[in-house]
Amino acid sequence: MSARLLTAALALSLMIVGGALAAPSEDRILPVDQYTSQKARTLAQKYAPALRALNAGIYHCLPWLDVPKQSIGFFRPKHLAQPQDYRYLSLRIYIEQETSPQFAALGLKERASAMFSRYVGAMLRRMTERAELVTEPLLDGFSVILGWVKPTSQPGERPVHETIAVFADRPTIADYVAGRASIRDLAGRAVVLGYDGETPLGRLKIQAWEDNFLKTFQIANYKPEPGVTCR
C-alpha cells in the first residue's frame, strides 16, 4: 500500500514538474514594483492578465521566438521627450531562424524591412487582443523590438544581433488593427530605430509589405502542449 502511495506521489510530482517546465516563465514580464511611475504601475496591474496571455501565446504558438527577461511591459520610450511620462506597451523578441543565403545577401535595411513585414504587424495584433488597450487613455502607444543574428556571425563565436525598435502612437495602432491603415502605412508612420550589435544606426526607412508567414509556418512535428490552441 505504501509502495503504491509512493509511486502515486512520484508520478504526481513528475506531472507537476512536467507542467511547470512546459509553462512560460513569468520573468519575461516586468514586475509591477519595478516601474518608476504610478501611471505605469496602474497599467501593469490593470492589464496583467493580458500581458500573461501575450507571453503564453508566443511561448506556445511561436516557439522559435525568444522573449528575454523583463521584455514585456509598459515602458517609456527613451527617444521621446522625457518630462512627459509617455507609456508604450512594449514587447522585445529575438527571432531564431536558420541561416539563409538569400537573407544574408540583403542589406541591413532590406533585412529590417523583411523582419518588420513578417513580425511587427503580427505582434501588434497579439498585443491588442485585449481590445480595450487600443482605447486606453493612459496608454500612449506600442513598441515592438525585434532582434536576429547578423548573418555574418560565425558558429562558435559570440553572436552579433541586428535590432529594430519600432514605436507607434496609439491612434496609429488603432488605425492599423481596425484595418484603416495598411502595414505599409504603419511603417511610414512609425519610428523605426536600427542597431548593428550595440551601434545605433539611427532612424531607418522601412519598406513594408504583407507577409503571411506566421499564418502558414509550423516547426516540423512541433506539438503545442495539450489544451493549448494556436490561431
Next chain:
Amino acid sequence: MRGTGGRLPLAGAALLLMAGCATSEEWTTWKQNPAHFASGDHLKFSMKNAPGSSPRVSREDLEAARAQNWWGRPITVRQEELLER
C-alpha cells in the same frame, strides 16, 4: 558439422564486437567533438525521435535545443538604451 554450429555464433559475436568497437583514432575524433550528445536532454530528444518512430517535438525539446546552441550572450543593444522603466 556439429562443431560448426557452435563456432558460427561465436564468430558472429566477435565480428559484431569488432564492428561495434571504435578504433583509438575514432575515439580521439569523438572526444574532440563531444557535443553530439551534449547533455542528457539532447540524448532523450534523439532517442525519442529515433528513425522509424513517429517524431514529436515539444516546447521543452526546443528549449533544450536552444540552450545547447547557446554560444554566449549576444552583442546587442541594451534595453536601457531604448526603454525606461
